[in-house]
Amino acid sequence: MEQLIKSIDYIFNGKLKLLTRFSTTGVINTLIDFLVFTICNSVFNIYYTISQVIGYSFGVINSFIFNKKWTFEKNSSNKRISHELTQFIAVNLISLIITLFLIKYLVSYFNLNVYVAKIIVTLIAQVINFILYKFWVFN
Incomplete structure (x- = not known):
């Protein structure tokens, strides 16, 4: 049991800390996103792009x-939070536009199930977000 605890600590606080924390945060974000998406789309019949x-x-x-x-442990920064938040929103608007385009494209032209398309575009958005968060927003 002690070895398991050391292994978990190493994963979250060792050399893989940043990637592990980003991935864990991403999974939580994705679960929230999918839950709200599913409720809107399936329960309330809101069009999938909305x-x-x-x-x-x-x-x-x-x-x-x-x-x-x-993830990036920026409790204090030289940037004002409003500047950081503005950059964060800009990154996510870029990701959102890309995901909207790609989900529509995958559903319309490849006839993919909307949930399969959503999984694909979510993975693409995560790569874009990580790079821009690390080198622009939370640097």
Whole structure:
């Protein structure tokens, strides 16, 4: 049991700390996004692109808090929080536009199930977000 605890500590606080924390935060954001997307799309019959905007927005709120405070550990920064938040929103608007375009493209032209398309575009957005968060927003 002690070895398991040391292994978990190493993963979250060792050499893989940043990637592990970003991934964990991403999973939580994705769960929130998918839950809200599914409720909007399946329960309330809101068109999938609008459901994507709503779900993504809920994930973004969680993402800013966890990425700032835990993943990149920026409790204090030389940047004002308003500047950091503006950059964060800009990154997520870029990701949102890309995901909206790609989800529409995958559903319309490849006839993919909307949830399969959502999984694909979510993975693409995570790569874009990580790079821009690390080198621009939370640097």
